[in-house]
Amino acid sequence: SSRTMHRASSVPAPPSPAERAIGWIRLVERISSLVTGVVAVEDPQLAGWVRQLTERVDQATPTGTGGSPEELAIPALRNRLHGYRTQLLAMASWFAGLAALADGRPNTARDHLATAAGVAEQLDDQVLLCAIRATSGARDRALPLARRLFVEGRLTTHEAAQILVRLGDRNLAEVAMACWQATLPDPSVTPEPTGVDRWAVDGLRAEAALLFDDPARAVWHAEAALAAFEEHQRLVSRDMLRTAATDSPPVARMYGTLVLGHLGLAGLSGDGATMVAPVADRLATRHLVAALVAADRAKGLSAPLIRRPGPGGVPDRTPAPAPDAGAGPDTDAAVRGWLRAGSAWAGTYQSLVDTLPTGAVSADHALALAAAADNTLDTAEATVDRLAPMVLVSRVEPPPDLLAAAGRLPAGAVALAYHLTDDHLIGWAVTRQQITAHRIAAPAGEILADARRLCAAAADTSGQHGPGLAPADELARRLLAPFDQAIEAADRVIVVAHRGLALMPFHLLPWAGQPLLASRPVSYLPAMAMLSRDTIGTPQRIGADAVVIGDPVTATHPPLPGARTEAAVIAARLGARPALVGSAATVEAVLAAADGCSVLHLASHAEAAPNAPDLARVLLRGGRDLTVGELMGLRLDGALVAMTCGHTGRGVPTVTGAVEGLTRAAFMAGAA
Numbered sequence: 001s002s003r004t005m006h007r008a009s010s011v012p013a014p015p016s017p018a019e020r021a022i023g024w025i026r027l028v029e030r031i032s033s034l035v036t037g038v039v040a041v042e043d044p045q046l047a048g049w050v051r052q053l054t055e056r057v058d059q060a061t062p063t064g065t066g067g068s069p070e071e072l073a074i075p076a077l078r079n080r081l082h083g084y085r086t087q088l089l090a091m092a093s094w095f096a097g098l099a100a101l102a103d104g105r106p107n108t109a110r111d112h113l114a115t116a117a118g119v120a121e122q123l124d125d126q127v128l129l130c131a132i133r134a135t136s137g138a139r140d141r142a143l144p145l146a147r148r149l150f151v152e153g154r155l156t157t158h159e160a161a162q163i164l165v166r167l168g169d170r171n172l173a174e175v176a177m178a179c180w181q182a183t184l185p186d187p188s189v190t191p192e193p194t195g196v197d198r199w200a201v202d203g204l205r206a207e208a209a210l211l212f213d214d215p216a217r218a219v220w221h222a223e224a225a226l227a228a229f230e231e232h233q234r235l236v237s238r239d240m241l242r243t244a245a246t247d248s249p250p251v252a253r254m255y256g257t258l259v260l261g262h263l264g265l266a267g268l269s270g271d272g273a274t275m276v277a278p279v280a281d282r283l284a285t286r287h288l289v290a291a292l293v294a295a296d297r298a299k300g301l302s303a304p305l306i307r308r309p310g311p312g313g314v315p316d317r318t319p320a321p322a323p324d325a326g327a328g329p330d331t332d333a334a335v336r337g338w339l340r341a342g343s344a345w346a347g348t349y350q351s352l353v354d355t356l357p358t359g360a361v362s363a364d365h366a367l368a369l370a371a372a373a374d375n376t377l378d379t380a381e382a383t384v385d386r387l388a389p390m391v392l393v394s395r396v397e398p399p400p401d402l403l404a405a406a407g408r409l410p411a412g413a414v415a416l417a418y419h420l421t422d423d424h425l426i427g428w429a430v431t432r433q434q435i436t437a438h439r440i441a442a443p444a445g446e447i448l449a450d451a452r453r454l455c456a457a458a459a460d461t462s463g464q465h466g467p468g469l470a471p472a473d474e475l476a477r478r479l480l481a482p483f484d485q486a487i488e489a490a491d492r493v494i495v496v497a498h499r500g501l502a503l504m505p506f507h508l509l510p511w512a513g514q515p516l517l518a519s520r521p522v523s524y525l526p527a528m529a530m531l532s533r534d535t536i537g538t539p540q541r542i543g544a545d546a547v548v549i550g551d552p553v554t555a556t557h558p559p560l561p562g563a564r565t566e567a568a569v570i571a572a573r574l575g576a577r578p579a580l581v582g583s584a585a586t587v588e589a590v591l592a593a594a595d596g597c598s599v600l601h602l603a604s605h606a607e608a609a610p611n612a613p614d615l616a617r618v619l620l621r622g623g624r625d626l627t628v629g630e631l632m633g634l635r636l637d638g639a640l641v642a643m644t645c646g647h648t649g650r651g652v653p654t655v656t657g658a659v660e661g662l663t664r665a666a667f668m669a670g671a672a
Helices: 002-010 017-041 044-059 074-102 106-123 126-135 139-151 157-167 170-183 195-211 215-236 249-266 282-297 329-355 363-387 389-393 402-406 444-459 472-479 481-489 499-503 528-532 561-574 587-594 628-632 662-668
Strands: 274-278 413-420 424-430 434-441 492-496 522-524 547-552 580-582 599-603 606-609 612-618 640-643
Touching: 017 044, 017 074, 044 074, 074 106, 074 126, 074 444, 106 126, 106 444, 126 139, 126 157, 139 157, 139 170, 157 170, 157 195, 170 195, 195 215, 195 249, 215 249, 249 282, 249 413, 249 424, 249 434, 274 282, 282 402, 282 413, 282 424, 282 434, 282 528, 329 363, 329 612, 329 628, 363 389, 402 528, 413 444, 413 481, 413 499, 413 528, 424 444, 424 472, 424 481, 434 481, 444 472, 444 499, 472 481, 547 561, 547 587, 561 580, 561 599, 580 587, 612 628, 612 662, 628 662, 640 662
Parallel strands: 413 492, 492 522, 547 580, 547 599, 599 640
Antiparallel strands: 274 434, 413 424, 424 434, 606 612
């Protein structure tokens, strides 16, 4: 019949061998782009995942033997795929080694880097081997190889410039930079690249300018690179707090170059250099403060999201609200809902990174989970865009005026802030009256390894780490001794640490013959920008609305009778309502009671995943727990938050300095 004929004609014909080849070639092109992306972000997990994709594309190689140009290209492209698979194996180990170095795990780093170098040698890939050596501290072995490859023309101009600048060979780096820049478009004829290419171009120019002792040019190019990066984040990123996007070694180098450039302009150059300037002299402190602002800016804490409430107690989340969308309860609720949705979105992807490669979830289920998280965040973001559009526009806003913020330090307090680059430790001591800056040449991995050992020794009750806290003396020499005079004159110390140093107990470092805490109260801030909050320097607000939770009933963890007693005693001492304990400690009850409270005290079990900070949680009754997102979405402006839950002090440090986890969530919710 005609209906049957119509149905038959609507069935697509099977693809021809040439069409199948074209589809496969497009997949190979996508793999090639992904490999480039892996190199750009230096991510070991991404390298492993792309290698799995490469294997699947290889398995899907068309088997046709036709004579079309597309089919004839298949053997050569398949050889390229095989090369990618082996290179990605080396890259996964290489970048895992770099991450371990940055995290202060030298033994793990050495094993990974040896594996990567071994694979490169098996491939006889001298360029890859040179890059591995150049970035892993093996300068003595990398430099002769780099020079030979450059002279033989086996490095691209960009590879040569990157490697030789990183290795500090000023003469050849100058030649390589000139050769590379000659290949770039003439900006008077063709606009320079934008986006990722732009910040990579200016980032390398900035590093080279530092090598050539030109800090002004280094600052100019670093600012251009970061402007391109931050604009990209503002326009396209779903990473609302920017922690995932900035957790990238190339991005960290851009911020670090900006810090070092400003210090160079201030005249603070050379190992062990120190400079002191009065806060009132803005000209003298200009570049010292600019360097500190750059270090703070790297942490991604947006000023509009950390400000205290505006008039009437309504959180002023919008620095410049649209005329038709002033700040108010609806705006505040929308922003807090957006924070919750953003954390849930990040947690979904953090979970999939671990589960998808293992086959624990199917690809279809993973796509469904990701789509649901995307849709929820889309809806929350659309609401914020309608009620408070400036929140989205200004979330990449630079930190506030830090000198003005320093004026709000408590009387007699000194803020000690730190920043680590690959090869330098920079510190600042800031008081109401003056700013002191100090820099030393020291590998970041070495300092972070000492910090790890100190944490392990402090937590050890078995005595296996030996007597005392062995790394503490060396850490104190580097971190506290340069600021002895500022600490001596202060009666309180506020620490603004960087990367893995933020997980270290600074209060245990020896100072004047005893732990620092023995002579001065020590407190911590995640960023200097937090000094812009109105709660800094004001009396702590403690009232009968305090919320205390203890010993929730959980199906997976044993009871905590001590936590139950702790909660009852604290609630009574504060004159608060009875503590939520046992079966009463549900997430619904906690969220309802805690919003707007003056004190939130949590005594329970907690869980923290090593590579998934947005999945950290305080366990409550009923299987639904207090997550990072729900804590971040509470209104805790000026509240005192105490978490005695075992793992709540843990977090995941990023290479640009932020530490993600429950503590950061409490700060973002407004906790004092």
